[in-house]
Structures are given as C-alpha cells and as structure tokens.
Amino acid sequence: MDWLSEHAWAAWLGVAAVLGAAELVSLDLVLIMLAVGALAGGVSAALGAAVVAQILIAGVASIAMLALVRPGLVAKLHQGPELRLGHSKLVGQRAVVTQRITGLNVGQIKLAGETWTAAPYDEHITIEPGATVEVFEIRGATAYVHPVAELGE
Structure with missing residues (x-):
C-alpha cells in the first residue's frame, strides 16, 4: 500500500x-x-x-x-464541409464579359479562369464587354448572368 x-x-x-x-x-x-x-x-x-x-x-x-x-x-x-460539386459551385460567382451578350445572341464571359458561353438571365437586356456579371444559373454549358450594379449607379 x-x-x-x-x-x-x-x-x-x-x-x-x-x-x-x-x-x-x-x-x-x-x-x-x-x-x-x-x-x-x-x-x-x-x-x-x-x-x-x-x-x-x-x-x-x-x-x-x-x-x-x-x-x-x-x-x-x-458538421461536414459544404460540398458544392460541378457547375453549381460557379453559381453566385462573378465574371467579366468578353463578348457582347444579348437576349438574341449568346456571348462569352471569363469565369473562374475559363471562357464560358453566356446568356442574359433577363432576356431583355444587353451586356457589353468589360462589364462585371454574376452567374445566376448554369444550364448545360451556358451561364445565365446578370450585370452587377456598380457603386454610385
């Protein structure tokens, strides 16, 4: 003891x-x-x-x-990490228009370092090259985008 x-x-x-x-x-x-x-x-x-x-x-x-x-x-x-796979991880990201986008003609954007075909989410607007857009949806290989309102506009 x-x-x-x-x-x-x-x-x-x-x-x-x-x-x-x-x-x-x-x-x-x-x-x-x-x-x-x-x-x-x-x-x-x-x-x-x-x-x-x-x-x-x-x-x-x-x-x-x-x-x-x-x-x-x-x-x-x-609690696991939020897993967003495939194209869904691009929704909500911003991109730069490289080719004019209209409701009638698809254009192109630079998104996550890649060139994507893009169409306006609102088919009545035109988005000029150089504009910053936000990806609202991706259908197939086309990103549907909307212009980002700049401060002061």
Missing part, C-alpha cells in the same frame, strides 16, 4: 492510458474525456494531493470535459 500511495500518479497515468486506448475502439469521445480527468488526478497526485482530493479533481475534470468540451467536438465532427 505504501508503494501505491507514493506512486499514485503512475496508477492515474495507467488509467488514462487504458481509457485512451479504449476510446480508439468506441470513438464516442466519452472515454477520452474521462482519460483527461484521470490525467488531472495524476497531476494532483504528483503534486502531493491527498487521495480524496485526487479523486475529486479527476471527477470534476472529467465532468467539465464531458459538459464543456465534448459537445463542441461532437458538433464539429458531425
């Missing part, structure tokens, strides 16, 4: 290691929070705290990790 009281930090470290290894199997982020609590108990043991204080510190640290840290981590892991 004397050895255990003198080396309680090692016992806490062992508990933390077992909990950490078990977390690799469960992947629910509960056991790793308990492992952090065990590490806090180990630190308190290394600093000479009484066994009751070690247990209280480990318990409080575990509960704090479960209540404060785990929910944010779980939410972050369950």
Whole structure:
C-alpha cells in the first residue's frame, strides 16, 4: 500500500492510458474525456494531493470535459464541409464579359479562369464587354448572368 500511495500518479497515468486506448475502439469521445480527468488526478497526485482530493479533481475534470468540451467536438465532427460539386459551385460567382451578350445572341464571359458561353438571365437586356456579371444559373454549358450594379449607379 505504501508503494501505491507514493506512486499514485503512475496508477492515474495507467488509467488514462487504458481509457485512451479504449476510446480508439468506441470513438464516442466519452472515454477520452474521462482519460483527461484521470490525467488531472495524476497531476494532483504528483503534486502531493491527498487521495480524496485526487479523486475529486479527476471527477470534476472529467465532468467539465464531458459538459464543456465534448459537445463542441461532437458538433464539429458531425458538421461536414459544404460540398458544392460541378457547375453549381460557379453559381453566385462573378465574371467579366468578353463578348457582347444579348437576349438574341449568346456571348462569352471569363469565369473562374475559363471562357464560358453566356446568356442574359433577363432576356431583355444587353451586356457589353468589360462589364462585371454574376452567374445566376448554369444550364448545360451556358451561364445565365446578370450585370452587377456598380457603386454610385
């Protein structure tokens, strides 16, 4: 018993290691929070705290990790990146008109470094070369665009 009281930090470290290894199997982020609590108990043991204080510190640290840290981590892991694939990722981007666009004749724009066939979203307008447009929709290989209102207009 004397050895255990003198080396309680090692016992806490062992508990933390077992909990950490078990977390690799469960992947629910509960056991790793308990492992952090065990590490806090180990630190308190290394600093000479009484066994009751070690247990209280480990318990409080575990509960704090479960209540404060785990929910944010779980939410972050369950929230994936917004995936916009294909042409839909171009909708909303701005482009520059390189060839006149009218309701009767399609023109061209420079969009994301590529030349695209473009038509006006509103077929009653004409968009001159050099104008900045926003892509409203893409149908097939044609971008339907609308001029961007410049400040001061």
